C-alpha cells in the first residue's frame with residue numbers, strides 16, 4: 001500500500017495561485033515512494049487538474065451530502081468528479097467545529113463521495129479535554145463509528161488530534177501509532193481483512209523534519225498536512241523524507 005501524502009490547503013490560494021503552485025511543483029518534483037494528493041478549495045480544482053504533475057491526485061476539502069437539486073451554495077460529488085477529483089476530505093475538525101457537522105452528516109458525505117467514485121478521507125480525533133482525561137482512544141473510536149455508518153471500505157481515515165492542528169504541537173510518533181492501531185482494530189471489526197488495505201493517516205503539525213518518523217509506524221500509512229502544504233519546498237522536503 002502506497003503512503004499517502006495528502007496536502008490540505010484549507011482556505012488558502014486563489015485559482016491563479018493554485019495554478020502557479022502546480023506549475024512550480026511540476027518543475028521540481030522528483031517522484032518518490034508516496035502518492036501525493038492536493039486537497040484544495042473547490043474553485044481551484046480545475047486549475048490543479050490541468051497543471052499538477054502526472055500522478056499527483058486532486059482532492060476536495062468537503063462535498064455536499066446531497067446528490068443534486070435545491071441546495072444553494074453546495075457542491076456535489078458529481079461536480080467534483082467532473083473536474084477530476086479523486087479524494088474528498090470529510091469531517092475535518094474545522095468543519096465539525098465551525099459548521100456544526102455531526103458524525104451522521106460526515107457519514108452521509110462519505111457515502112455520497114463513494115457512490116460517485118471519490119475516496120473519502122474521513123477525519124477523526126480528540127480535543128485537548130479528552131486527551132487530558134486520557135480518553136483519546138474511546139473518544140476517537142466513538143467518532144469513527146458514527147462517521148463510518150454505512151461507509152464502505154474504499155476509504156482513508158485521518159487521525160487528527162485537534163490540539164495538534166496548527167499549534168506546532170505534534171503528537172509523538174508513538175501517540176500517532178496508539179490511535180492508528182486502535183483505528184486499525186476498529187476497521188478490522190468493520191471490514192475484515194480489507195481493513196489492512198485502508199490507509200490510516202496522521203495529521204497535526206506534520207513537517208519535513210517529523211514526517212518520516214511518524215509514517216514509519218506500522219499502522220500509519222501517510223499524513224494529512226495543513227500549514228506545511230502551502231509552500232512547494234516544504235512539500236518537496238516531505239516527499240523526499242518519505243523516499
Ligand SMILES: O=C(CO)COP(=O)(O)O
Pocket residue numbers: 008092160164165166167168203204205206224225226227228
Ligand atoms: O488540519 C490539518 C490537516 O488537515 C493539520 O494542519 P497543520 O498541519 O497546519 O497542523
